[in-house]
Amino acid sequence: MDRVCEGLVALLLLAQVGGVVRQLFVEDRFFAWSPHDSRNEYRITAFAGEQPVAAAAIQARYGLLAMDWHALDNVKTVIRVAEERAEPRERWRVVVTFRRNLGAPFVWTYPE
Amino acid sequence: MKYPGRLPTEVSSLATLVVLMLLARLGMDPIPRHLPYAPFPEGLSEAAPWLFLGGALLVLSQRYVQMGALLAGAGxxxxxxxxxxxxxxxxxxxxxxxxxxxxxxxxxxxxxxxAQYCLVYFGAVLSKLIDGDWWNGAFVNATLDYHRPGAVAEALAPLAPWAGWVTMATEAAIGTGLAIPALRPAAVVLTAVFHTGLLVLLREDFATFYYTVSLSACLLFLEWPAVLAVRIPREGFVFLARRSVFTSLQAAPVERGSWQVRFANYRYEGPAALGLLLFANFPVLALLVAGVALVSRRGYGTVREVVLVACVGLAVGVWRWRKQEKRT
Structure with missing residues (x-):
C-alpha cells in the first residue's frame, strides 16, 4: 500500500514539474503555479445570433464573471472549450476586451 | 508525538487547520460550471464537495486524519x-x-x-522571469492601482521595477531555502515576512493561499520535538492541567514557576500539548491577533485568521522550547 501511495505522490509531483515547464511553451497558465501573475482585466460580450447575451447567462455558460480579471489565455481557453462543447446551434459569437497591466485595451473574438 | 495513526503531529495539525480554514470559507466559491480539462463524468464533479465534507469530518474527528485528508484532498x-x-x-x-x-x-x-512547496515557489519565479511586465514594474503598478489606488500607488510607483526584482529574488530564496535543511528556519521567517508584507500592503490574502502557505511553512519546515513535556506553573493555567479531552493527565504537584511554560514533569501528547504551547505564548499571540485584525478587511473574529495565528503561536513556542533545551 505504501508503494502505491509513493507512486501516486511521485506522479503528482512530476505532473506539476511538467506543468511548470509547460508554461514556457504555451500561453495559458493552468497548473503552472502562476495564473494571476499578470493583472489582466477582461470584459466578455456575447451574441446569440444578433441578440446580446445577458451577463448572468455568460456566467452560467463559462463559469466566469462577465467582467473580472484572470490569466489571459485561461479565459480564452475556457471560452473556446465551452463553445466547442455546446451544440452548434447554441454557440455564441464572443468578443472579449482585455486590458493587461493597465495597458491599452485589445480585443479577442471567438470564433477566431 | 503521534496521533492515533502514523502521521506526525505537525502533519495532522496541518491537515486539521487547513480543513478548519476551508470549512470557514464554505460557500465562498462562485457557482461552478462543469467544464473539465478533459471530459469526465459530471457526477464526479458533483460528488467533489461531498467527498471534501466527508473527509473534513474524518479529519476533525482526530481519529482518521490521514484517510480524511486523502478524501478531502481528492474532493x-x-x-x-x-x-x-x-x-x-x-x-x-x-x-x-x-x-x-x-x-x-x-x-x-x-x-x-x-517538495510540493518548493515547487510552488520555483514555478512562481519561472512565470515571472519570462514576463517582461515583472521586470519593468508594469504588473506591480497595475496591482497597486487596483488594491491601493490613489496616494499609496502613486508614492510607490517609482519603486515598481525594484519591487518586481525583489519579489522574484525573494521567491527564489524561499524556494531554495526551504529545500536546504540548514536554511529552513531563515526561509520560514522570510516566507512569513514576505507574505504578511503583501497582506499588509495589498490588504489581500488571495483567498486561502496566504493561510495555507503560512501554516505549511510553520508546520512542515521547522523541527518539531518528538516528545513534548510541559510543566504547568502554579500561578496560571491550572485549569488546563485538569482537562483531559484527548489525553490522560498525570496528577502530580506542580513546581512554582514563571508565567512562561517550562518543559518538565508532565508529558502531554496530541492537541492538549499544542494548545498549552499556544496559551503559553499568549503575549505574542495577542500581538499577532491584533496585527492581523488591523490589516484584515473583515476585522476581528474570523476563523481563518485565528487559525493562522494559532499556528504561528505554536511555531514560536517550539522555537523557544528548543532554545531553552539547548541552554539546559
Whole structure:
C-alpha cells in the first residue's frame, strides 16, 4: 500500500514539474503555479445570433464573471472549450476586451 | 508525538487547520460550471464537495486524519479538475496539501510535502522571469492601482521595477531555502515576512493561499520535538492541567514557576500539548491577533485568521522550547 501511495505522490509531483515547464511553451497558465501573475482585466460580450447575451447567462455558460480579471489565455481557453462543447446551434459569437497591466485595451473574438 | 495513526503531529495539525480554514470559507466559491480539462463524468464533479465534507469530518474527528485528508484532498482536486473557470493557485494548493498528507508514508516522511512547496515557489519565479511586465514594474503598478489606488500607488510607483526584482529574488530564496535543511528556519521567517508584507500592503490574502502557505511553512519546515513535556506553573493555567479531552493527565504537584511554560514533569501528547504551547505564548499571540485584525478587511473574529495565528503561536513556542533545551 505504501508503494502505491509513493507512486501516486511521485506522479503528482512530476505532473506539476511538467506543468511548470509547460508554461514556457504555451500561453495559458493552468497548473503552472502562476495564473494571476499578470493583472489582466477582461470584459466578455456575447451574441446569440444578433441578440446580446445577458451577463448572468455568460456566467452560467463559462463559469466566469462577465467582467473580472484572470490569466489571459485561461479565459480564452475556457471560452473556446465551452463553445466547442455546446451544440452548434447554441454557440455564441464572443468578443472579449482585455486590458493587461493597465495597458491599452485589445480585443479577442471567438470564433477566431 | 503521534496521533492515533502514523502521521506526525505537525502533519495532522496541518491537515486539521487547513480543513478548519476551508470549512470557514464554505460557500465562498462562485457557482461552478462543469467544464473539465478533459471530459469526465459530471457526477464526479458533483460528488467533489461531498467527498471534501466527508473527509473534513474524518479529519476533525482526530481519529482518521490521514484517510480524511486523502478524501478531502481528492474532493478539492476533483473540484479543480472539473471546473476550468475555478482554477486558482489557492484551490489547487489546498487540495494537493491534503492529498499529499493522505498519501503520507513513513519512508518518505515530509519529503513530498516539502517538495510540493518548493515547487510552488520555483514555478512562481519561472512565470515571472519570462514576463517582461515583472521586470519593468508594469504588473506591480497595475496591482497597486487596483488594491491601493490613489496616494499609496502613486508614492510607490517609482519603486515598481525594484519591487518586481525583489519579489522574484525573494521567491527564489524561499524556494531554495526551504529545500536546504540548514536554511529552513531563515526561509520560514522570510516566507512569513514576505507574505504578511503583501497582506499588509495589498490588504489581500488571495483567498486561502496566504493561510495555507503560512501554516505549511510553520508546520512542515521547522523541527518539531518528538516528545513534548510541559510543566504547568502554579500561578496560571491550572485549569488546563485538569482537562483531559484527548489525553490522560498525570496528577502530580506542580513546581512554582514563571508565567512562561517550562518543559518538565508532565508529558502531554496530541492537541492538549499544542494548545498549552499556544496559551503559553499568549503575549505574542495577542500581538499577532491584533496585527492581523488591523490589516484584515473583515476585522476581528474570523476563523481563518485565528487559525493562522494559532499556528504561528505554536511555531514560536517550539522555537523557544528548543532554545531553552539547548541552554539546559
Amino acid at each position: 478539492l482536486l476533483l473540484k479543480v479538475l472539473g471546473n476550468m473557470p475555478l482554477f486558482s493557485n489557492g484551490r489547487l494548493l489546498d487540495g494537493l496539501t491534503l492529498l499529499l498528507i493522505g498519501l503520507y508514508t513513513p519512508r518518505w516522511g515530509l519529503g513530498p510535502l516539502r
